[in-house]
Amino acid sequence: MLRKHLFSSACAVAGILVATGAHAASDEIIVQARKRSETLDTIPVTGSAVGTQAIQDFGGFVDNYNLADFLTGVSVDPAGNPEFFVRGAGVGRIPTSDSATTQLRNGAETSGGFNGRAFFPIDLFDMQQIEVYRGPQGALYGRNAVGGVINVVNQRAKSSYGYSFLVDHGFQNESTRVEGVVNLPLGEKLAIRLGGIGQARDGQIDNEYLDRSADWDDYGGGRVALRAEFTDWLEANLMVDYFEEQFGLGYDELNGFVPPLAIGAGTVDPDGNPVSGTTSRFPLSGEIDKQAYDTASRGEEHIFNVNFQLDADFDWAKGSSITSFRKRDTWRIQDSEASYIGGFGTTAGCVTATGVVNMQCEAERFGETEIWTQELRLVSPDTGPLTWLLGTDYRHQDLPFAIFQHGFTPTVTMLQNYILMTNTTTDQAGFFGNLTYNVFDDFNVSGSLRYSVERKHYSQIRVANQAVNAALAMNLVPIDETNWYHFLNPSLSLSYKFPDRTLVYASWAQANRSGGFNTDDPTLIEQNTGQDVCPTEDCLRFDQESANTYEIGLKGRVFEDHSYAIAAYYTEYDDILVNASVPAMVAGYAVPFVDNLGDKAHIHGVETEINGRFRDAFGQGGRLSYSVGATFQEGAIDKVKAGVTTISDGVSLSRVPKWIINGNLSYRQPFPFLENTGLGLFVSSNFRWETGGLISQINPAIPRRDTIQRLNAKAGVEGDFEGQRWQLVGYMDNVLDLEYQTDRNSHSPNFDYATNNPVVVGLRLTVYGGGERGGE
Numbered sequence: 001m002l003r004k005h006l007f008s009s010a011c012a013v014a015g016i017l018v019a020t021g022a023h024a025a026s027d028e029i030i031v032q033a034r035k036r037s038e039t040l041d042t043i044p045v046t047g048s049a050v051g052t053q054a055i056q057d058f059g060g061f062v063d064n065y066n067l068a069d070f071l072t073g074v075s076v077d078p079a080g081n082p083e084f085f086v087r088g089a090g091v092g093r094i095p096t097s098d099s100a101t102t103q104l105r106n107g108a109e110t111s112g113g114f115n116g117r118a119f120f121p122i123d124l125f126d127m128q129q130i131e132v133y134r135g136p137q138g139a140l141y142g143r144n145a146v147g148g149v150i151n152v153v154n155q156r157a158k159s160s161y162g163y164s165f166l167v168d169h170g171f172q173n174e175s176t177r178v179e180g181v182v183n184l185p186l187g188e189k190l191a192i193r194l195g196g197i198g199q200a201r202d203g204q205i206d207n208e209y210l211d212r213s214a215d216w217d218d219y220g221g222g223r224v225a226l227r228a229e230f231t232d233w234l235e236a237n238l239m240v241d242y243f244e245e246q247f248g249l250g251y252d253e254l255n256g257f258v259p260p261l262a263i264g265a266g267t268v269d270p271d272g273n274p275v276s277g278t279t280s281r282f283p284l285s286g287e288i289d290k291q292a293y294d295t296a297s298r299g300e301e302h303i304f305n306v307n308f309q310l311d312a313d314f315d316w317a318k319g320s321s322i323t324s325f326r327k328r329d330t331w332r333i334q335d336s337e338a339s340y341i342g343g344f345g346t347t348a349g350c351v352t353a354t355g356v357v358n359m360q361c362e363a364e365r366f367g368e369t370e371i372w373t374q375e376l377r378l379v380s381p382d383t384g385p386l387t388w389l390l391g392t393d394y395r396h397q398d399l400p401f402a403i404f405q406h407g408f409t410p411t412v413t414m415l416q417n418y419i420l421m422t423n424t425t426t427d428q429a430g431f432f433g434n435l436t437y438n439v440f441d442d443f444n445v446s447g448s449l450r451y452s453v454e455r456k457h458y459s460q461i462r463v464a465n466q467a468v469n470a471a472l473a474m475n476l477v478p479i480d481e482t483n484w485y486h487f488l489n490p491s492l493s494l495s496y497k498f499p500d501r502t503l504v505y506a507s508w509a510q511a512n513r514s515g516g517f518n519t520d521d522p523t524l525i526e527q528n529t530g531q532d533v534c535p536t537e538d539c540l541r542f543d544q545e546s547a548n549t550y551e552i553g554l555k556g557r558v559f560e561d562h563s564y565a566i567a568a569y570y571t572e573y574d575d576i577l578v579n580a581s582v583p584a585m586v587a588g589y590a591v592p593f594v595d596n597l598g599d600k601a602h603i604h605g606v607e608t609e610i611n612g613r614f615r616d617a618f619g620q621g622g623r624l625s626y627s628v629g630a631t632f633q634e635g636a637i638d639k640v641k642a643g644v645t646t647i648s649d650g651v652s653l654s655r656v657p658k659w660i661i662n663g664n665l666s667y668r669q670p671f672p673f674l675e676n677t678g679l680g681l682f683v684s685s686n687f688r689w690e691t692g693g694l695i696s697q698i699n700p701a702i703p704r705r706d707t708i709q710r711l712n713a714k715a716g717v718e719g720d721f722e723g724q725r726w727q728l729v730g731y732m733d734n735v736l737d738l739e740y741q742t743d744r745n746s747h748s749p750n751f752d753y754a755t756n757n758p759v760v761v762g763l764r765l766t767v768y769g770g771g772e773r774g775g776e
Helices: 002-020 052-058 064-069 250-255 470-476 522-527
Strands: 047-050 074-077 083-086 101-105 127-134 148-154 162-170 175-185 190-201 217-231 234-248 298-313 318-335 362-379 386-406 418-440 443-464 479-497 503-513 545-558 562-584 586-617 622-640 659-670 679-691 708-721 724-733 739-741 754-756 760-770
Touching (some): 052 127, 052 659, 052 679, 064 074, 064 708, 679 724
Parallel strands (some): 101 148
Antiparallel strands (some): 047 127, 074 083, 127 148, 162 175, 175 190, 190 217, 217 234, 234 298, 298 318, 318 362, 362 386, 386 418, 418 443, 443 479, 479 503, 503 545, 545 562, 562 586, 586 622, 622 659, 659 679, 724 760, 739 754
């Protein structure tokens, strides 16, 4: 079976190559894929790296959506609780579960907690590069690196003076973004870097009832970076930043936990006109950009981040210490009845079988995330046939989370008005190492091994704000339990480099995702018609999942300026975590949960990436740079757990697009007839295409995802004069104005909707001076 899948994957690779042509690498980017300084095209690791010049040409990454558009084989769910999906790994929709793709910033883990599975604008600000390592990376990176690792690297303070600033205005959504950086040397051994960002956006979704925007977004933040060279062998880098954001939830308002409601007598639209019909859901007009709620769903984020790295270059090894602290506070309020005063209403409470009475039911969510990480490692010099790496790390994560639900009409059969307080504390320690041996000049054997132990403690208290009977009182039993997890993750690779620098490799790797606790037990809720009678942790617990991957790959260069990378893989899952839901309380309403419903599962696929540049393209003295990625993948749950009836053997893995194709193109040339003035023309575009894949493994009534197509374009002029570079660009996002399914986090077919990522036309001015010029 394995040979069959790898063979079919290899054939698909060949097909992709024929379709896309040869691929080549631009300037080499130094990465830390194996926790030592290397280039991706020389090591047996599948991944991508985006450098400074490409980031500057793109205009900076402002959110996870356009970040994923730029990366091969990476998808993102932007709504609700943003999350990355790599090789089918992901899908952890509850705050108490972990992401299956590890997110790092400057080598330290950042993911965790409610709404904390992806990056924030402050993380993506002033980036040097971004690195993606696809496939299980548990042997070196530890827990939750099942799909892979995404590492954002910010610019450190430099020894030369430099500055940059950016002003961006989008006309359709009335957005204005500003960024500024200044780098100052403070003598020969000390430098400081100061930066700040800000944005104000009105948005394009209207709440007609409140007469205000529903997707506005305002944020601001700043950063200080310091670098000190104590001696010629000891260097320290400190980075401290603060960020806060206030926003409307926009489309997320339609992604709540309410079913379609019956239209009662006297129901009117926001203008007071009578509404007829039996069931409906806002927006009544059918226009997704028009909404009507009496609660303005909105949220806030506050982030404080410290990263300190100490590097020592000994004669016999290089030592590194990375210390990081991240604190993030989150608050959200959402409308819980999907209506407005004077709108839907019949006889009873907000979310019951009979309808709504007061239309002021709300749910507030609070989260406080604290993450401490410490890593120590020693890396041998790259001399001799044998190189080694030894390291240890520790991670502490504290995740208090609360839900405050209020405004409901109390009933004797349901606990609707309550405060739920949970806290998940995780402590993880690991020891890892790597040995790499050059059997002979061109043949390399490399093995890594990591042992990790993890303690996860969970507590839960629910307080009722209404009268309860004996049955409802079971909801109020506190939970206070602890689980221990042990991981032993190996990896092994064989690689051979041909004289023309072509690298062929085969690898095997393992990784684990942590288990944990749900906030509600879905089985007992379903069995007892809305009554939660789970008095112990056994109802809430889910176990860890493991991934085992076999991979073959090929990397090489063509004519120096072009490179290609191809990989075919097959991944086996044990105890795969499935994001599921069950009906509860009323028809169509679902309680989300995570559980090991799948005993065995697999995913196989092919990834191809080509990139490079053409000098003197079109014979006009210009330069054309490009990168193209193509991913084919298929996955299924091969065997479900005994007794599981909600899914069956052979069902496809959810949120796994069958095809992902992305491309990025930029062209620049001197201005005609002004070649010696430093003036030039600049054109850039990027596109994304995804198709196929289930939304839900649990609910077959939900259709498959439709095709996502996005095309963005930029054009403008740029100049380069005496060390100062500037660029004035006009851009259009979503040029084709295509509509595609936005909600990938649905638990009911009633919650699916399609919309376009709105067309936005704008202008952007960027200026770089001194040492802030990007690479070629």
